[in-house]
Amino acid sequence: MLVDRRRLALLTLVVFAVATAVSIVLSGSRPGAGQGLAPYVVQGVGDLFALAAGLVLLAPAGLPVGADRKLGGAVLAALAVLVLLDVESVAGEAGGVNIGAGFLRLICLVVIVAVAGRLLATTAAGSGRS
Numbered sequence: 001m002l003v004d005r006r007r008l009a010l011l012t013l014v015v016f017a018v019a020t021a022v023s024i025v026l027s028g029s030r031p032g033a034g035q036g037l038a039p040y041v042v043q044g045v046g047d048l049f050a051l052a053a054g055l056v057l058l059a060p061a062g063l064p065v066g067a068d069r070k071l072g073g074a075v076l077a078a079l080a081v082l083v084l085l086d087v088e089s090v091a092g093e094a095g096g097v098n099i100g101a102g103f104l105r106l107i108c109l110v111v112i113v114a115v116a117g118r119l120l121a122t123t124a125a126g127s128g129r130s
Helices: 002-028 038-058 066-091 099-129
Strands: none
Touching: 002 038, 002 066, 002 099, 038 066, 066 099
């Protein structure tokens, strides 16, 4: 059951990464003023998958899984910052590029990728012992 939770979390983080990539491609293929809501909708779907991954990792299990809970907390914290940045960019009046927000977004994405890498390593190690 423990490995299944990690695999599910890893799968949902992969879907998040794909949705983020599609969102970036959509926003890059349109002029700055005519972005529309499509990139945000795709990113919102990806955010829901990342939320699911964080909640799966935080959910109590029969075994002591303190590391999984920490990983889930890291995913949820990074996701909260990403969502706040998206809300600010949609509602913000400046409409320009903010290098600080872009750097913060990058840090949050790296945190989520690091969690996915950790899950991949532990899942692969767990399936190798079977």
